[in-house]
Amino acid sequence: MKRRTQLAGLLALPMFWLVGIYIFSLIMLLATAFWTTDPFTSKVKPGFTLRNFEQLIVNPAYLSTAVRTLLIALAVTALCMLISVPLGIFMAKIAKPWLRGLLAVAITLPLWAGYLVKILAMRVTFTDEGFFNWALGPFGITGPSFSVTTVILTLTYLWLPYMAIPVYTAIRQLPANLFDASADLGAGAWRTIRTIVLPLIKPAIIAGSIFTFSLSLGDYIAAKFVGGSTQMIGSIIASNINLNPPVAAAFAVVPIAFVVVYLLSVQRTGALERM
Amino acid sequence: MKSRFFTGAAVVAVAALALTGCTASADESDSAGGALKIDVPDLPTHEKIGDFEDSLDIVAWSGFVEPAWSDDFTKETGCTVNRRVAGTSDEMVQLMRTGDYDLVTASGDASLRLIAGGDVAPLNLDLVPNFGDDIVEGMKGQIYDTINGKSYGVPIGRGANILQYNSEVVTEEPTSWSVAWEPDSPYAGQIIAYDAPIYIADAAVYLMAHEPDLGIKNPYALDKEQLAAAIDLLKQQNKIVSEYWADPAAQITSFAGGNTVVGTSWEILRKLTEDEKFKSVLPEEGSTGWSDAWMLSAESDSPNCAYAWMDYTSAPEVNGQIAMGFGMAPANAAFCDLNDEAKAHCDYFNATDEEYFKKVWFWTTPIEQCIDGRTDVQCTNFQEWTDAWLTVKG
Numbered sequence: 184m185k186r187r188t189q190l191a192g193l194l195a196l197p198m199f200w201l202v203g204i205y206i207f208s209l210i211m212l213l214a215t216a217f218w219t220t221d222p223f224t225s226k227v228k229p230g231f232t233l234r235n236f237e238q239l240i241v242n243p244a245y246l247s248t249a250v251r252t253l254l255i256a257l258a259v260t261a262l263c264m265l266i267s268v269p270l271g272i273f274m275a276k277i278a279k280p281w282l283r284g285l286l287a288v289a290i291t292l293p294l295w296a297g298y299l300v301k302i303l304a305m306r307v308t309f310t311d312e313g314f315f316n317w318a319l320g321p322f323g324i325t326g327p328s329f330s331v332t333t334v335i336l337t338l339t340y341l342w343l344p345y346m347a348i349p350v351y352t353a354i355r356q357l358p359a360n361l362f363d364a365s366a367d368l369g370a371g372a373w374r375t376i377r378t379i380v381l382p383l384i385k386p387a388i389i390a391g392s393i394f395t396f397s398l399s400l401g402d403y404i405a406a407k408f409v410g411g412s413t414q415m416i417g418s419i420i421a422s423n424i425n426l427n428p429p430v431a432a433a434f435a436v437v438p439i440a441f442v443v444v445y446l447l448s449v450q451r452t453g454a455l456e457r458m
Numbered sequence: 459m460k461s462r463f464f465t466g467a468a469v470v471a472v473a474a475l476a477l478t479g480c481t482a483s484a485d486e487s488d489s490a491g492g493a494l495k496i497d498v499p500d501l502p503t504h505e506k507i508g509d510f511e512d513s514l515d516i517v518a519w520s521g522f523v524e525p526a527w528s529d530d531f532t533k534e535t536g537c538t539v540n541r542r543v544a545g546t547s548d549e550m551v552q553l554m555r556t557g558d559y560d561l562v563t564a565s566g567d568a569s570l571r572l573i574a575g576g577d578v579a580p581l582n583l584d585l586v587p588n589f590g591d592d593i594v595e596g597m598k599g600q601i602y603d604t605i606n607g608k609s610y611g612v613p614i615g616r617g618a619n620i621l622q623y624n625s626e627v628v629t630e631e632p633t634s635w636s637v638a639w640e641p642d643s644p645y646a647g648q649i650i651a652y653d654a655p656i657y658i659a660d661a662a663v664y665l666m667a668h669e670p671d672l673g674i675k676n677p678y679a680l681d682k683e684q685l686a687a688a689i690d691l692l693k694q695q696n697k698i699v700s701e702y703w704a705d706p707a708a709q710i711t712s713f714a715g716g717n718t719v720v721g722t723s724w725e726i727l728r729k730l731t732e733d734e735k736f737k738s739v740l741p742e743e744g745s746t747g748w749s750d751a752w753m754l755s756a757e758s759d760s761p762n763c764a765y766a767w768m769d770y771t772s773a774p775e776v777n778g779q780i781a782m783g784f785g786m787a788p789a790n791a792a793f794c795d796l797n798d799e800a801k802a803h804c805d806y807f808n809a810t811d812e813e814y815f816k817k818v819w820f821w822t823t824p825i826e827q828c829i830d831g832r833t834d835v836q837c838t839n840f841q842e843w844t845d846a847w848l849t850v851k852g
Contacts, residue, residue, distance in 0.1 A: 220841065226555070226575060244849035306708070310715025328717060329701050407653075408708055411701040414851040422655070425548030426844050 216432035227428050235433035245419065249437050252416040255331065256399035256441075259338045263346035263395045264388060266339070270347060272380065275355040276362070290347045293340065299404070305337040306408050329411035337405045342398050346391030353387035354380065389449050396445060400438040496605055496827060499576035504754075504761045507585055511760035513538040514767055517553045517562040519750065520545075521784040522614065527776050534770070537763035554578070560758040561767060563614060565750050566602045566821030567656055567840065573610050574825075578753040580608040585765045588772035589613075592792035596815045601829060602822055603751045611751030612768045613789035615781045617807065618747035618818045619652070619660065620738045622723035624713060635664050635741045637720050639695050646698035650712055650721030653702035655840065655847035656821055659746050660722065661688040661695075663819060667743040676830035677746065678822040685838045685846060692850045702851075706730075725807055726785025744817035750786075778803070787815075 219230045239245050274286050293301060306329075308314045315326040327333050357380065365375040403417025416438055423431035514537045516523050528539040542559065544550045547568035554562050554577045564572060572578045583589055589612050596616070603611025621632060628637070628645065637643050638651070639661070651657060662677035665687055674684050700717045703709035710731055712718040728738045752768045754761065770776060778793030778800055787809035788794070794804035808814040822829065828837040838846075 238845075242845070242849065244852050247852050248848075303707075306711065307715070310711065310717050312716040407704070412696055412699055412851050414848070418851075419848055422844060422848060425546065425552050427841060 212432050212435060214432075215428055216436060218429045218432075220427045220429055232429075235429045236436075238430055239433060239437065244414075245434065248414050248419055249416055251331070251414070252400060252438070253441055255335055255338070255415065256396050258335045259342065259399040260346075260392045260395045262335065262339045263343050263391065266343060267347040267350040267391065268376075268381070268384075268388070271351040271354040271384075272376065274351050275357075276359075287351075290344055290351075294344050298341070301341060302337060302405055302408050305333070305340060305405075309333050309336075309409060329409050329413075331410065331413050333409045333411075334405050334413050334415075337409050338395075338399045338402060341402075341405070342395040345394035345398070346388070349387040349391045350384060353384040357383055385452075389452075393442075393446070393449075397438070397442050400441055496570075496574065496825070498573050498605055501576060501579045501756050503580050503582045504585065504765060505582070507765055508762050510535050510537050510766065511763050512536070513540060514561065514760050514763040515540045515542065515559045516767070517542050517544050517550050517559045519543070519563050519565075519784070522563045522750075522780055524779075524783060526783075527771070527779050531767060531770050535763060535766050537760065537766065539767070551575075551577070554755055557755065557757040560755050560760045560764045562753050562755070563750050564602075564611060564753045565748050567823045569602045569611060569751065569753060570605075570823035570825060571840075572753060573605050577756055578610055579756040579758070580610055581612065581754060581768075582765075583609055583612075586612055586769045586772060588769050588790070592774065592790050593772075594787075594789060594791045594810055594812070596812050597749060597789050600749070600820070602749065602820065603753070611753045612772055614750045614752060614771070614777065615784065615786040615788050616747060616749035616815065616818075616820065617724055617726070617786040618740060618815070619722050619745050620725060620728070621741050621745070622713065622721060622728050622736060622738045624719040624735055625737045626735050627719040631737070631739055632720065633739070633742050635660075635743050635745075636668075638722070639664055639691060641694055641698060643698060645720050647700060648717065648719040649695070649699045650709060650718040650723075651692075651695060651699050651702050652722050653704040655843040656746075657722075658685070658688050658692065658843050658847060659819065659821070659824075661691045663746060664743055665691060675832075676828075677819050678824050679828040679830035679832065679837050680824065681828070681832075681835040681837055685842065689846050689850060692847075693852075696850055696852075724785070729785060729806075740814065740817060744819065747815070747818035747820045749820045781807070781809075 215227065216235050217231050217233070219228050219232050219234075220226070221228060239249070270286070270290075274283050278286060296304075309326050309329065311326075311328065313326070319326070327336075361379055361383075362375060365379050370378070401417055403415045403421055406413045406415045406418055416434060420431045420434050423434070516539065518541055520543050523539060523541040528541070532538055542553065544553060547565050550562055550564065550568050551571055553559060554572060555575070562568075562572070562578070564578070569578075593613060597613040599609070603609060603613070621635060621638065623632060623637075625631075627648075637645055638649050643649065652660065658680075659677040662674050662680055662684065665672055665684075666674045666677065669687065672684050672687050674680065680688060699721075701708075701712055703712060706724075706727055709723065709727055713721075713723075713736060714731055714733070723738060725738060728736050752771065754764050754768070758764055771780065772790060774788075774790045774792035774796060777788045777790040778796065781788035781793070782800075782803050785807070787807040788804070791804075791810050793800050794809055795801070804810060824838060824840050824843055826836050826839050828835060
């Protein structure tokens with residue numbers, strides 16, 4: 184009996200958080216997706232209609248925005264991986280301790296600054312007369328200005344630590360003798376990475392990708408400040424949230440669906456169990 | 459979006475916004491009691507000023523309620539002023555619906571919704587003596603605050619959405635909005651547009667001048683066909699814009715950073731660039747604009763403090779302080795005669811220049827009833843505008 188009380192005490196707060204606040208508010212949000220809005224006063228009226236979901240498919244702008252957002256999130260995730268793996272290997276296995284410390288600080292440094300500050304910093308960097316064009320202009324390279332490319336670069340900049348840190352930690356935990364054994368058996372550097380390192384750090388990459396993917400799906404401030412005319416799912420939700428909350432709620436289901444599909448496909452690889 | 463209305467200044471000339479009796483023109487079938495009747499809840503009006511309550515809760519645009527003038531008000535009346543700054547009209551409407559606030563600085567696209575939703579009460583202007591003869595002509599009895607002959611708002615100030623340009627690149631002053639709309643614009647790719655559904659009205663204003671066959675008489679009264687034409691124009695513009703702005707800081711940096719050389723702006727934003735190379739013009743087609751007014755919550759628990767506040771802030775000095783703080787034309791013209799600084803401010807923002815504001819269509823909530831007086835068609839409402847707006851960027 185005492186054991187049960189202890190267990191209840193242990194779980195009380197997390198369960199209250201998970202069910203009472205997290206799940207309850209999500210369900211309330213999703214329920215709104217079936218409600219209707221008065222067209223003139225934009226007051227929400229409880230009811231049941233599938234019209235809001237129909238809008239997602241019928242309205243070509245909504246569909247293309249959903250696809251665009253998905254591609255942006257995938258591109259950001261891929262870019263974060265491409266940067267994190269070589270960086271992690273260098274930091275964990277090659278860099279001297281002082282350099283490793285310096286790089287660790289450099290990677291986490293962006294986390295210390297405010298989210299808006301970072302986006303505005305990217306905005307300043309990519310303006311026509313900004314740092315990017317000033318630095319690369321002499322080589323005949325002009326920046327992407329404000330476009331989808333800039334959104335991808337900005338989101339990569341924002342979320343890189345969430346990928347780089349787990350990947351670095353995972354590589355650091357790989358025993359040195361694995362590398363030695365691989366070298367003894369005649370494998371080159373690239374083969375060692377491909378056959379030893381990557382399979383072993385896959386859970387870390389997947390953990391990181393869940394962050395970079397889902398955070399990118401939900402973002403719209405970056406699109407607003409560095410996207411030029413780029414529109415993401417969040418932009419449409421934000422435009423509707425006050426005026427037509429049911430449509431916003433219906434659209435909020437789209438990123439949830441993307442993430443669920445992503446998690447399911449990841450689970451099939453068995454990586455979640457080893458995380 | 460900061461929503462703003464088309465104000466009545468234009469009414470005199472345009473005679474299209476005949477929602478109020480006093481502005482109905484000969485074109486309208488009914489010129490007596492207001493050509494347009496809108497169904498709104500019948501709410502009681504405050505009869506007389508009683509004892510002041512303890513506090514006053516205001517939803518306001520940034521810069522409208524500042525300690526510089528609210529402290530004196532508290533000293534005079536004992537009403538503590540609590541301010542809640544809102545960023546968009548939609549947010550204001552939501553906040554007012556909580557019933558927790560007494561007053562709101564409503565702009566054009568918010569006010570009709572608030573009135574129709576029964577969220578704000580009609581006003582007894584006798585209790586606001588400072589709302590008098592000095593209120594500029596163009597802000598009296600306009601559609602956004604006067605419905606069916608009842609007044610719902612006390613005007614604060616107004617401004618136009620102007621065409622701003624970088625005179626180092628755009629060497630000749632543009633006389634038309636065409637530089638911002640046409641695909642063969644020499645500045646394609648360097649044009650900035652406003653990021654809100656109400657911007658559809660800007661396209662409509664352009665079409666009024668350039669596509670008369672569409673028959674647009676009021677940019678806020680668009681039937682389905684006219685809305686589609688405006689959206690087509692916006693899609694055409696989407697290919698040549700550098701970006702859309704909703705955040706003033708983003709607009710300023712877009713011009714200053716060189717991404718944008720021409721596009722829609724407010725006088726105050728041009729001033730904030732602090733760079734003489736940026737100039738502004740009100741093009742020949744006219745433009746959209748905004749006008750703000752104090753509105754009283756139907757559920758206010760401090761109506762006496764609220765009336766005292768509306769009166770206090772309508773005094774020339776205080777109204778002028780708000781207008782100078784925010785950067786707009788004050789509603790009370792008496793402010794302009796106070797001193798040289800006030801005069802300069804009024805001149806810069808064309809405060810008493812009704813000729814200027816005649817060309818400005820102040821933001822108004824689009825509703826199904828056509829506010830240009832047409833009865834044979836149904837116009838598109840703001841929800842339809844929002845849905846349509848989201849297709850522009852695709």
